[in-house]
Amino acid sequence: MKNFQIRTKMVNGVAVLYLKGHLDAHQVARFEKELIRLIKESNFNILINGQDLNYITSAGMGIIMGYIDEVREKGGDIKLCSLSERVHETFDLVGFTEIYDFIQNEQVAIEKFSHISRKA
Amino acid sequence: MVVELTRHITTLFNFSAAEAQKISLAIDEAVTNVIKHSYGNATDQHITIEYFLATGGIKIRIFYRGLPPDISDEEINVSKMIKKKKKGGLGVKLMKTIMDSVTYETVEGQNCCEMIKWQKTI
Numbered sequence: 001m002k003n004f005q006i007r008t009k010m011v012n013g014v015a016v017l018y019l020k021g022h023l024d025a026h027q028v029a030r031f032e033k034e035l036i037r038l039i040k041e042s043n044f045n046i047l048i049n050g051q052d053l054n055y056i057t058s059a060g061m062g063i064i065m066g067y068i069d070e071v072r073e074k075g076g077d078i079k080l081c082s083l084s085e086r087v088h089e090t091f092d093l094v095g096f097t098e099i100y101d102f103i104q105n106e107q108v109a110i111e112k113f114s115h116i117s118r119k120a
Numbered sequence: 121m122v123v124e125l126t127r128h129i130t131t132l133f134n135f136s137a138a139e140a141q142k143i144s145l146a147i148d149e150a151v152t153n154v155i156k157h158s159y160g161n162a163t164d165q166h167i168t169i170e171y172f173l174a175t176g177g178i179k180i181r182i183f184y185r186g187l188p189p190d191i192s193d194e195e196i197n198v199s200k201m202i203k204k205k206k207k208g209g210l211g212v213k214l215m216k217t218i219m220d221s222v223t224y225e226t227v228e229g230q231n232c233c234e235m236i237k238w239q240k241t242i
Binding site for chain 2: 096
């Protein structure tokens with residue numbers, strides 16, 4: 001079974017999820033559990049940093065799809081940053097790049113969340 | 121294992137690394153659908169995968185028993201799925217986007233998912 005790791009860090013009020021390895025149907029429950037935990041604890045500004053994410057299937061993308069509406073209703077967002085070209089292309093294949101905010105690096109992404117918070 | 125095998129076979133038959141990666145993802149999605157929906161996540165069931173190599177393309181057939189897939193020809197709309205808070209359904213969209221043809225049929229209780237990918241002509 002391929003390795004998958006998930007780590008969360010709070011950066012300027014943004015919950016940054018660092019995904020590492022191979023996120024498929026076998027591993028997705030851990031990702032969903034962490035996302036649910038963040039939302040339950042009222043963390044609605046969520047950034048997924050995929051710098052070390054090698055592979056993602058529809059199972060992982062489905063989790064992001066399943067919670068984005070709730071997070072946006074609460075005034076937050078789920079953004080993604082630092083994806084490899086290969087993983088970014090997988091998101092693009094299902095049309096996510098037209099719906100989600102994909103940012104090249106973490107710092108710029110965090111600043112985008114600050115902009116949302118100031119407007120609110 | 122099937123992902124690595126598919127990537128290896130498609131690379132051997134002159135698909136680019138990027139195309140081989142995408143085809144193996146489509147097969148991953150198809151097999152995951154079978155295990156999840158047709159076999160209810162049971163891990164002791166059989167799946168047979170056949171690779172047919174032809175000039176200009178590859179045909180992959182996945183044979184399995186259990187429940188037939190719930191596949192609609194309707195265009196999958198991600199915005200609508202978000203509003204419905206759906207988590208599933210993207211696998212079929214990926215398969216249909218990546219492959220040139222995805223068809224399902226059931227013959228005498230055995231289901232078959234057939235996928236075809238043609239090589240890009242330069």
